[in-house]
Amino acid sequence: SSTDxxxxxxxxxxxxxxxYKFSENAFNTNILKxxxxxxYTLPPTHIQKLFPYGLPPRFQxxxxxxxxxxxxxxxxxxxxISYLKRADYSKPxxxxxxxxxxxxxxxMSLCHALHYCYSQGWLIVHVPDAHLWVKNCKxxxxxxSRPSRFDQPIQASQWLKNFKITNxxxxxxxxxxxxxxxxxxxxxxxxxxxxxxxxxxxRMKSSSDVVGAVLRELRLQAGxxxxxxxxxxxxxxxxxxxxxxxxxxLKKEDRTMCEPEELTLIHNLRKMMKNNWSGGAILTALSxxxxxxxxxxxxxxxxxxxxxxxxxxxxxxxVSVSNYNEKEFESCYLYYLxxxxxxxxxxxxxxxxxxxxxxxxxxxxILERLCAFL
Amino acid sequence: MAxxxxxxxxxxxxxxxxxxxxxxxxxxxxxxxxxxSVLSTSAVTTETEAAGRGxxxxxxxxxxxxxxxxxxxxxxxxxxxVYPTAASFKPSAVPLPVRMxxxxxxxxxxxxxxxxxxxxxxxxxxxTPVAIKKHCEALKQFCTEWPSALDxxxxxxxxxxxxxxxxxxxxxxxxLRNPDVRIVTLKVKLSSLNLDDHARKKMIKLSxxxxxxxxxxxxxxxxxxxxxxxxxxxxxxxxxxxYHESWKTEAWExxxxxxxxxxxxxxxxxxxxxxxxxxLRMRALxxxxxxxxxxxxxxxxxxxxxxxxxxxxxLKNEGETEENLQQYKEAVKKLFNI
Numbered sequence: 001s002s003t004d005x006x007x008x009x010x011x012x013x014x015x016x017x018x019x020y021k022f023s024e025n026a027f028n029t030n031i032l033k034x035x036x037x038x039x040y041t042l043p044p045t046h047i048q049k050l051f052p053y054g055l056p057p058r059f060q061x062x063x064x065x066x067x068x069x070x071x072x073x074x075x076x077x078x079x080x081i082s083y084l085k086r087a088d089y090s091k092p093x094x095x096x097x098x099x100x101x102x103x104x105x106x107x108m109s110l111c112h113a114l115h116y117c118y119s120q121g122w123l124i125v126h127v128p129d130a131h132l133w134v135k136n137c138k139x140x141x142x143x144x145s146r147p148s149r150f151d152q153p154i155q156a157s158q159w160l161k162n163f164k165i166t167n168x169x170x171x172x173x174x175x176x177x178x179x180x181x182x183x184x185x186x187x188x189x190x191x192x193x194x195x196x197x198x199x200x201x202x203r204m205k206s207s208s209d210v211v212g213a214v215l216r217e218l219r220l221q222a223g224x225x226x227x228x229x230x231x232x233x234x235x236x237x238x239x240x241x242x243x244x245x246x247x248x249x250l251k252k253e254d255r256t257m258c259e260p261e262e263l264t265l266i267h268n269l270r271k272m273m274k275n276n277w278s279g280g281a282i283l284t285a286l287s288x289x290x291x292x293x294x295x296x297x298x299x300x301x302x303x304x305x306x307x308x309x310x311x312x313x314x315x316x317x318x319v320s321v322s323n324y325n326e327k328e329f330e331s332c333y334l335y336y337l338x339x340x341x342x343x344x345x346x347x348x349x350x351x352x353x354x355x356x357x358x359x360x361x362x363x364x365x366i367l368e369r370l371c372a373f374l
Numbered sequence: 375m376a377x378x379x380x381x382x383x384x385x386x387x388x389x390x391x392x393x394x395x396x397x398x399x400x401x402x403x404x405x406x407x408x409x410x411s412v413l414s415t416s417a418v419t420t421e422t423e424a425a426g427r428g429x430x431x432x433x434x435x436x437x438x439x440x441x442x443x444x445x446x447x448x449x450x451x452x453x454x455x456v457y458p459t460a461a462s463f464k465p466s467a468v469p470l471p472v473r474m475x476x477x478x479x480x481x482x483x484x485x486x487x488x489x490x491x492x493x494x495x496x497x498x499x500x501x502t503p504v505a506i507k508k509h510c511e512a513l514k515q516f517c518t519e520w521p522s523a524l525d526x527x528x529x530x531x532x533x534x535x536x537x538x539x540x541x542x543x544x545x546x547x548x549x550l551r552n553p554d555v556r557i558v559t560l561k562v563k564l565s566s567l568n569l570d571d572h573a574r575k576k577m578i579k580l581s582x583x584x585x586x587x588x589x590x591x592x593x594x595x596x597x598x599x600x601x602x603x604x605x606x607x608x609x610x611x612x613x614x615x616x617y618h619e620s621w622k623t624e625a626w627e628x629x630x631x632x633x634x635x636x637x638x639x640x641x642x643x644x645x646x647x648x649x650x651x652x653x654l655r656m657r658a659l660x661x662x663x664x665x666x667x668x669x670x671x672x673x674x675x676x677x678x679x680x681x682x683x684x685x686x687x688x689l690k691n692e693g694e695t696e697e698n699l700q701q702y703k704e705a706v707k708k709l710f711n712i
Contacts, residue, residue, distance in 0.1 A: 083712055086712055087710075087712065088711075091655070091656045091710075092652055092655050092656060094710060094712075099699075275652060275655075276651075276655070278655075300694045300695075300699070301694070301699070302689070302694045303694070311644050311645065311648075314645060314648065314686075315645075315648065315649060315652065315682070315706050315709065315710075316706065317703055317706050317707065317712075318699050318702065318703050319703075320696070320699070320700075
């Protein structure tokens with residue numbers, strides 16, 4: 001950065017304003033507005049706990065490379081966080097749907113809002129990609145509890161493990177009701193949640209039903225006891241929510257296509273999406289990239305959700321996510337320069353910057369992929 | 375050889391005439407002879423060529439082509455005299471610098487002279503506006519007058535809402551007939567028919583793809599009968615039947631479901647139920663919600679709910695766009711007091 005004089009000075013000044021450390025009052029509205037367009041670092045402990053599989057894969061690689069996870073503060077996330085702050089949690093939960101073109105940052109905004117919820121001490125139910133539950137499942141067992149449904153033990157136990165990592169502090173606090181699994185096994189009333197999850201992880205056969213039971217319990221208890229130990233707010237975050245009402249690519253044993261309704265996991269998650277409980281919020285993001293049988297140009301809610309999905313999700317608050325504007329692009333470019341990610345000498349010049357703008361159209365994911373080559 | 379014949383004649387003639395005139399006549403005579411010899415040699419050679427040298431190919435006497443007719447054309451000439459009927463393209467008679475064909479390498483399409491492509495294609499040089507005018511003038515004596523009351527398009531459509539189209543074909547071939555002549559197309563606008571709401575929807579459903587929503591036109595094309603008269607009668611019959619059937623209401627029409635509806639209606643839709651549920655739940659949480667008529671009407675009458683209804687109708691009927699979504703967002707925010 002000492003090669004060209006005036007530019008390096010400008011860039012040094014900017015780099016001081018580029019990042020700020022995450023702190024206790026990081027989510028204060030005024031501070032957030034002031035830092036709009038800049039990056040803030042996620043504390044590593046939070047990344048480990050909150051996002052074992054939640055972040056987009058390329059971003060996880062970036063965290064490993066740069067040794068830090070920096071998220072840009074952008075208007076959609078700010079909007080979501082402001083709604084979350086102002087909402088009344090004695091009423092049914094509001095549903096927020098993040099929509100936008102491919103690569104504009106929907107998953108990242110969702111993760112940012114989720115980080116806010118985590119820092120406020122909410123219980124997080126995070127499904128990183130619902131599309132993973134409707135395609136490429138190696139094992140599809142007929143359900144033990146209901147004859148017409150199918151279980152996915154691998155996906156269910158994976159999700160339970162992640163849930164355990166994220167919500168460790170709640171595991172002993174939430175008390176359960178009585179559930180009967182088989183003739184010999186049952187969960188007694190009053191047992192903590194942690195035991196149920198352990199059982200689900202160990203016994204793969206009933207793990208999907210365990211997931212259903214967990215979700216049901218959380219729904220019933222969220223915001224229920226507003227005083228005392230058991231009070232918690234529930235944040236349900238689903239990425240790729242259009243998978244719940246789309247088509248699957250799974251086949252049953254008689255070679256017919258499986259409907260999403262017939263999968264236990266999907267069925268239970270759909271129940272979670274309804275607003276017949278209270279004391280939390282439902283944050284979702286649409287996603288075309290993993291979706292099954294949807295055209296690439298579809299990005300509006302009714303296109304991706306379909307009629308059934310739209311009817312189920314509404315009334316929801318649509319939040320639009322778009323490409324970077326000038327300031328955000330500037331800050332992303334400076335961040336990459338700061339981390340020495342842009343090695344090519346031409347990329348540090350004005351013309352190089354203009355080329356990057358032209359090639360990527362200020363789309364975050366395309367810019368990231370382009371810069372990876374430089 | 376004729377040449378050898380003339381020479382002894384020449385010599386004998388010279389001897390005869392040398393006494394009469396002198397050198398002058400001799401020279402003129404010789405000149406005449408020479409000219410005739412030249413002419414006759416060429417004529418003779420062609421004959422001999424034709425007789426003896428036919429194998430090698432013919433070298434015809436090239437009669438020089440005169441200047442093309444285009445050079446002598448004035449700007450205000452009568453074009454109908456140049457192309458009175460349909461004729462192939464004559465490059466010397468068409469004064470336009472037309473080029474046609476695949477370009478030569480690193481060049482341009484070939485010029486019109488000797489261009490087979492231009493001759494192959496059909497041209498309408500015989501149908502210029504001037505020519506058409508002349509045809510019309512000639513045909514006028516066979517026509518009746520246009521009714522003076524119908525002087526605008528709207529009046530025509532108002533008095534004659536049904537348009538019937540059919541084609542005539544004239545061809546000179548083994549047979550004068552063309553089977554496509556029997557096709558009859560009938561076009562009518564549904565707004566000019568006397569239909570109420572139910573009848574209009576039923577008619578549109580019955581006619582399926584023959585109805586165009588943008589122009590509100592029903593198009594019936596018939597070609598199943600062999601004669602044009604029969605097809606016309608059939609088309610009129612179809613129109614009559616459609617009209618009368620759409621006015622009737624059958625018993626099974628009571629079973630019309632939401633999926634059959636043409637437009638989205640918010641009343642009794644799942645969306646309305648959900649909004650009601652949510653609002654009720656928001657109001658009295660924990661209490662048993664028994665929906666009384668009064669509270670229901672009251673809830674639905676709120677301006678926020680009305681706005682939500684408008685945005686939903688717009689979203690569903692007009693399709694989804696960014697602006698529609700923004701309006702929907704505003705409506706939802708107002709509904710839930712964010």
